[in-house]
Amino acid sequence: MKTKVFTFFFTNKAVIIMNILGFYLFAKITEDVVEKEYILVIDRWIETHINAIQTPLLTKFMVTLTHFNGAIGIFVFSLLMMLFLVYKRWYNDLLFYFFAVLGANIAYIFIKMIVQRVRPSSDILSIATHSFPSGHATMATAMALALYFILAQRVSSLGLRSVIVMACIVWPIIIAFSRVYLDVHWLSDVLAGIGLGVFWVTLIELINRLKKIVG
Template sequence: MISNRYRNGIMMISLGIFIVITFLSLQHHMVTFDRRLMHWLTEVTPGYVSQLVSALTILGSGEVIVILTFIIFLALMLYKRFEYALMLLMVSIGGIVLNFLLKILFQRERPGDMTVIEMFGFSLEVASYSFPSGHTMRSVLLISFLILLSLRHAGGKVMKVVLTLMLLCLMLLIAISRILVDMHFPTDILAAVSISVFWFFACLGVTERLMPQKR
């Protein structure tokens, strides 16, 4: 696995990227980049591929993420992997709170119609802002956690590589889908990925200090 030195480096780089994107976005220096990339993605993506990828956006919805997180948490508790269960709670719940606070702080409007926060059919009268993408953050955090489990506990090296690549592709497709359905700007996605990486490794470091990993 990655040493603490490289983890800290990844965390600082990710946080730096997030700060730069945030600053440039607030100063409206990324408008041209957003528009050109959105136009390019729309132009180069065939209609049937766009529909297929757009359908994947549901995998990053709050309902799906909550259900999957609950199932994984129960499985970890059943197998007495309490260190992973604790980390999953920190990653998921902390990530949701962090995303909500960032959205409220920056209050960036979406490229399409503004929506409100919804969960399992219940609607909160709180605007669902665009920056950073909640779908992307939830997906990146949960998939990163699954990648960690795969790298540490999957069978052989080939299996680890296959699972990691599949999960990374799924992460990428969900992120792109948010642009194709006109719900987020590309900078919303980049900001979400960078802050998610920072938060994931921060949670990993805290968890390993509180509860050393059981091999």
């Protein structure tokens, strides 16, 4: 049993490190927000100066982009993704994707209700829900990371795997930036959302891998 545990930690050290870093990022930002640490000064500074880079064309693009990762966009994409996984008969991956996305969704909603942080005063979009953490950043990270774990293991081409990695990194970053750009989230909101998404999905992935060893 000890050998299996050692082997598990050794062969999955990259995912374990990601899990720890994701948790630390989320926990540290949450503590700083709740305790009103220096991160709030950075948040305010960005809110004050974000309009310096706003243009009508870029704003229109960001609004369109952020809607792709809204509730309807997530539902449609996840439905298509799960139908694809059923078609391929990748049932373990189907369960993994389902719990990764559903769990991330429940987690950020639950945390929003606890923290109840007020959003910045955006002149572009009006949103009534609480601010912390960013649901868009959490879900974009969770979905992208889940896709990476599902697809990367089945791709032998280094070039194609690199494309998958880049896409799964760039998408959450762009979505997180769009939320700050549109002034509907503080920087700390999206950083916490990314951390939460990374932590949750890597936790589900580690549980899946542990079950294969133990089983």
